[in-house]
Amino acid sequence: MENIFVIAEHRQGEIRDITFEMLNLGNSLAKENDMTVTSVLLGKDTGDIQEKLQKASDRVLVMDAPELADYNADYYLAALEGIIKEKTPRLVLIGHTSAGMDLAPPLSVRTGAPLATDCMDVRLTGDTLEATRQVFGGKINAELSLKPSATYMVTVRPGCFPDAGDLGKSAETDTIPVPEWTNLRGRHFLEYLTSETEDVDIAAADILVSVGRGIGKPENIPMVEEFATAIGATVSCSRPVADKEWLPKSRQVGVSGKTVKPKIYIALGISGAFQHQAGMKNADTIIAVNTDAAAPIFSVAHYGIVGDLLQVIPVLTEKFKNA
């Protein structure tokens, strides 16, 4: 049967948002193409998750094994290679997440399915699959077509599709037998680690002044701190600033840092990569200062200033000092 597979993602008993975003995309593609949507759930004791998937899928395939409790490329690859080769789905959707990024490229090699990663949109018409993705730091869009194939594979960028939620479906669940584990490479999952040391909680701040690589050098950070103090804000940053240790990692906004939703988010010298946007795009008011009028940050900002932050910030700080 021709259909669309959504590889359900979960961690520590919680289903991840990307799963419902993919179900949204999967269901609309299925509707256009007269196909069905199958959620594929690998895990251990996943009853609660199954129930949620049933409401937005036509079928749920479950494989239950202790080796699948936490994501591990070795077992996920072995399980999915078998399932995909046997069922030949038209399209396999995987999240462009820490798990999906790890899984998809080797899975495409094993199954022979052409793979497009980090896609923001996918169109399936007849025999062809077209996808939209970003290249060159998000400044250019690429429209791709993939080589005709029985099965296509796509990783879907988080945050591009609304949550499918409850579509009023009530899929049946089929249990897939656990295979003989073959082609394992000896990777072992040991544990999850969450960071403890917190200097300030940027997620609790009403106003954030966020610095990106455009700050140029660490010597310029005090100028931004002075501005932040003048307007009652906390200082946060993009990843390169934390990577270089110009500010502590706990100040990093984005997918791999913190998600924030302040009243005001002021982005200084931040280009606006999707991994950064994922952490701040729901702020009430976003003001961006960037020398590059084509910086993607302006597509999520409410107010934009094209200019050099090193010139803008001192003048702006004075406005508050004199007020």
Added chain:
Amino acid sequence: MNIVVCVKQVPEVSDADLEINRKGSDIDREDLEFEINEWDNYAVEEAVRLKEAHGGHVTVITLGDEDCEDVLRQSLAMGADEAILIDEDGFEMSDAAGIAKGLHGVVKDLSFDILLTGVQSSDNSWGQVGLILAELLGLPYASLVVGIEMGDGKATVFRELESDTQEKVELPLPAAMTVQTGINTPRYVSILGIKKVRKIKIKETDADELNLSEDEIGAEGSCVTSRKLVIPSIGGAAEMLTGSLDDICNKAAQIIQDKGGLV
């Protein structure tokens, strides 16, 4: 301990005005500056640190044109011992798997404990090459690596997940890893440092020598049959503040006040 690192030269785009060529197949590269891919720079640094801590040999490989010698020289100046350049002839329009096949042709004959690449390159951002290479070599692997601890015949590896969370995994050696930014602080390379390694001979090879046929690499071997680039219209949502610097700052100050900033 021997370490192999695959690196790529990429255009610096964050400060550049990008334009698309007439065919819409690529950006205009003429006026751009080129540099080592940010993720790869961290990978080279990590390799050199592992060598410094445990002894061994670091080999860097790139696939590109002659100008890509620059990233190899930079890696040598950082402390790599040997460099290999795979001529990009025949690889133009390759997909990630095509590039991985070229690298595989070289890496399969090397003896190593750890194979490193960056998580992704900043130009295409596929995030595929390192992991496809691992799969072609049949190696255990981990992506998004932010820490490596060497053990006896194995490595404990820290993978970055979402929301400030990490995952600790164990890999038997030899293993492949894709390196995430921030894993270390890459050392600075001076012009003098690059001069010092100018005598090191860079080995060269190409698709023919690696026995790769046309249908495996390049446009023919690619799973992408067409690619059209477009500059997205952005800024549509943002109200741009214009005028003199003073005007702009007055407007911005007003907005900040109205939305709840200190008066």
